[in-house]
Amino acid sequence: MTAEDNFKNLCNLTTRVLGLPDGSLALNTRRSEVQIPRSVASVIAIMEDETHPLVIAKVIKRNRCSVYHYRDTHKYNYANKEKYRNTFNKIYRSYKDLEGAKDFFLDGDFMKSYLLKNGVKEAKESNVLLEVNSDKVKCIIKTSYFDYTNQLENINLALKNYHYTVKII
Numbered sequence: 153m154t155a156e157d158n159f160k161n162l163c164n165l166t167t168r169v170l171g172l173p174d175g176s177l178a179l180n181t182r183r184s185e186v187q188i189p190r191s192v193a194s195v196i197a198i199m200e201d202e203t204h205p206l207v208i209a210k211v212i213k214r215n216r217c218s219v220y221h222y223r224d225t226h227k228y229n230y231a232n233k234e235k236y237r238n239t240f241n242k243i244y245r246s247y248k249d250l251e252g253a254k255d256f257f258l259d260g261d262f263m264k265s266y267l268l269k270n271g272v273k274e275a276k277e278s279n280v281l282l283e284v285n286s287d288k289v290k291c292i293i294k295t296s297y298f299d300y301t302n303q304l305e306n307i308n309l310a311l312k313n314y315h316y317t318v319k320i321i
Contacts, residue, residue, distance in 0.1 A: 191222040259289060267293065284307060
């Protein structure tokens with residue numbers, strides 16, 4: 153994954169945790185409901201992933217000076233502004249608690265090839281379909297009634313460091 157992809161995942165995590173609409177961190181607004189999470193996500197990306205400010209600025213549609221400002225005012229904001237501190241703690245805890253929070257697939261074809269390389273097998277004659285979802289992508293694994301439990305185990309083993317769900321269809 154690229155630094156840009158990692159930061160986009162952090163932005164998605166931030167909006168999910170705070171109940172904001174997807175993509176809202178890139179909106180052209182100064183409302184504190186958006187501004188504080190945007191600042192927090194930028195600071196976490198710099199602190200944890202060493203993401204370059206130009207990458208952050210591109211994703212949140214700001215100039216790099218804004219990102220430097222977020223970084224430079226973090227210490228003061230955390231010490232003196234309760235809303236900022238609470239938001240930072242909530243996002244940072246979620247970021248750290250989710251094992252492999254950055255591990256999402258960005259392409260369904262890549263996810264399927266990854267699964268097939270890691271022990272998952274497709275049946276030639278299938279009567280059960282397993283839909284594997286990771287973030288906003290999905291792939292279908294074809295299997296049979298007799299083998300789908302084995303394939304579920306293989307999927308669970310292959311994706312233990314990823315965020316995913318599996319549905320039997």
